[in-house]
Amino acid sequence: MPNLKSLLGVEHPLIQAPMAGIQTSAMAVAVSNAGGLGSLPAAMLTPDALKKELHAITAGTSKPYNVNFFCHHPPSPDAAREAAWQQALAPYFAEHGIDPASIQPGPGRAPFSPEICDLIEPFAPPVVSFHFGLPPPELVERVKGWGAKILASATTVDEGLWLQARGVDAVIAQGLEAGGHRGHFLSDDLTRQKGLFALLPQLEQALKVPVIAAGGIADAAGINAARVLGAAAVQIGTAYMLCHEATTSPLHRAALQNPTMARHTALTNLFTGRPARGIVNRLMRELGPLSGAAPEFPLATAAIAPLRAKAEAAGSGDFSPLWSGANARGCKAVGAGELTEELARAFRGFSR
């Protein structure tokens, strides 16, 4: 198995998971400087913001870093579904005095494109990771052209084989425990999503490229368990969500630190239209975490946004996506560099 440290050019085979809306270049810089692979989530950034963040990373570290992009197919708005969605949310609009006619388009999440490729090429990010599949082959080739290593998420063995056949350098095994958006792209059937204990060894056995474990890994024990199961590296997100560099909101931080809340996460499509793991809150409880009425990703976000804004202004997370993996016990309110160094101690004295 290829050595992930040399493939990625890092001191520790530890990737900080890209978390759109939760962190910026500051966290990526701190993690990369500490010897891990810091990640910049680009999915919600405008082109200008992306350029600014890349400048901040290259100014902040000379070490390798990762930029992460989504590869969804942009949705076609569906008037009937929008209407059903607004109807499902109508009692909440009424409760908060929101006029549904005032709803603005939600924050866009643009898939990786030739334009974005043009924008990032001068920076030549050393690692690029993709979620929800891969961009078209010509874009994958362009990214490889500047020497970048390509990572992408698989939630099933079939997805891992698909990614390997299209030339990724390593596959991220995204266990069902992972927080945020599920990366599945070959099937919408959520029963195909597996816990890491089953997914990781099956991917490791089926693939020739190295497998990176993600989902539920919170500490040194989790890192070592993943390595015993065949992981060449680990990707950790939730544990970083309380870090000083995280932009996690105060109410989101409070939820992560409340064991009763944090222990109950679920996959929900209510906040964006795609299933993602978050702490169960009022909206998820009342509508059920998965709704057939939610418009296609990322269109569901628009109608939620004003509810979220009103509730958050009143100190409530009832309508906020409280993203979290199923194991939040590794969260620490320290610097992301310090957390990286602490987690990296797991690699000492463990060889494989």
Place this chain on the structure above:
Amino acid sequence: MPNLKSLLGVEHPLIQAPMAGIQTSAMAVAVSNAGGLGSLPAAMLTPDALKKELHAITAGTSKPYNVNFFCHHPPSPDAAREAAWQQALAPYFAEHGIDPASIQPGPGRAPFSPEICDLIEPFAPPVVSFHFGLPPPELVERVKGWGAKILASATTVDEGLWLQARGVDAVIAQGLEAGGHRGHFLSDDLTRQKGLFALLPQLEQALKVPVIAAGGIADAAGINAARVLGAAAVQIGTAYMLCHEATTSPLHRAALQNPTMARHTALTNLFTGRPARGIVNRLMRELGPLSGAAPEFPLATAAIAPLRAKAEAAGSGDFSPLWSGANARGCKAVGAGELTEELARAFRGFSR
């Protein structure tokens, strides 16, 4: 942490998971004689059959063994739900020429009771494990009275704390990957069920009693990963399903050996009324794996039985519960003693 080997009196901290309908005393004897803890699933046995099986075990081994019981609340038949269930199945009855009026009560699954306690007391089984909670306190005390150690399954931290407060000697952390019936008993909300990578460390942290890891563990790597995550012992089921001693049907064996089929399992309540993990087959695909129409456990079984019998006679598993964990890659068509010895090699040179 107490040593599970001395607590259970076994050479290896490895429990063969009780699998009702899949194995009898023969497997328990083989595993116990090989130094693991063999288990007898008692849930589907009549009193006479249970007595016979206990005689067979005590004749076959002088080593410790486990007897497993269910602790569900016996259901009250619900005519409306029975009617809805028969209606959901009507097209299949028509297809197979089955008269719904001819349906007999299904195989009973009696919860642990004073009568069963009377029956097993003369055998004084050294370990008794419970699924779906615990029997009433006075029965737990009776079982402890003859020196038996008590194990029980937890699928959440709350369930683990509940079991610990009621005196169990160890808690089985049943990860979402596990095959067969989920053991949850405090909440029916399936979003509370977690993959082993998240559940095991959370239970280990929350409890004082030792935690036994179950779900997705298929081989030496899985055993060692579970131990790294804090497990004092492991419980393995699916890997034993192809063993010579297993009564797994030929079509069930074929499904387990077909990677495409075995990779897709789901929780389903169609076969018994309670969620259990099995390989996705026609009935699960067509009705959806979880149906609100299925009568309460174990009443759903009755109406499925004639469909299953007809289909199996024609060589089809379309209506059979093809129980399997989410990681069937450890299945081996060898003797259960040989598999136990092979798995037990994981414990050599690994200390904790």
